[in-house]
Amino acid sequence: MSPTPPRLLIVDDDAVFARVLARAMDSRGFEVETANDAHQARDVAQRFRPGYCVLDLKLGEENGLRLIPELKAAVPSMRILLLTGYASIATAVEAIKRGAHDYLSKPVDADAVARALLEGESSSVSSGADDDDTPDAPEAPLPLRRLEWEHIQRVLTECDGNISETARRLGMHRRTLQRKLAKHPVRERPSRDD
Structure with missing residues (x-):
């Protein structure tokens, strides 16, 4: 069975x-x-x-x-x-x-x-839920801090991980960039109604 x-x-x-x-x-x-x-x-x-x-x-x-x-x-x-x-x-x-x-x-x-x-497979492992529905795109835009984090990561990748060059390209001080990189990225959870 x-x-x-x-x-x-x-x-x-x-x-x-x-x-x-x-x-x-x-x-x-x-x-x-x-x-x-x-x-x-x-x-x-x-x-x-x-x-x-x-x-x-x-x-x-x-x-x-x-x-x-x-x-x-x-x-x-x-x-x-x-x-x-x-x-x-x-x-x-x-x-x-x-x-x-x-x-x-x-x-x-x-x-x-x-x-x-x-995810995305018709699996033989039972998750207990019907996963046939395609998830909808989020209606709310990503938070500004998340967008900033992603942009910093993209520029950092283009600079092969060079912090100084990344800071120059982003127009920010190197220490500011390091502080931003030390923080965890903002979670992409939908906001609850306050």
């Missing part, structure tokens, strides 16, 4: 986090394997052939972004979700360019991971 569970590879150098997330995703209907570095991830991807992957941006000294094309080459249909402790539009854009399907900031819960992995 139940179809074959979707296969998920979790790649994170934090073995405890990987184990906890693996248990949580297993309870949500996934068949899960973990890897703690890029070498293990390549081997598991070749052997396990997962349809999904949760990939940490930082893998010790390695960068998870570099691993995305290799994982996609091993399993072209794999949907990759990149996780990072440092949210930035620039990193998200780069992850998507390299083949990731989505991007989430840590800390993250298993429900958010499952939603991100399965």
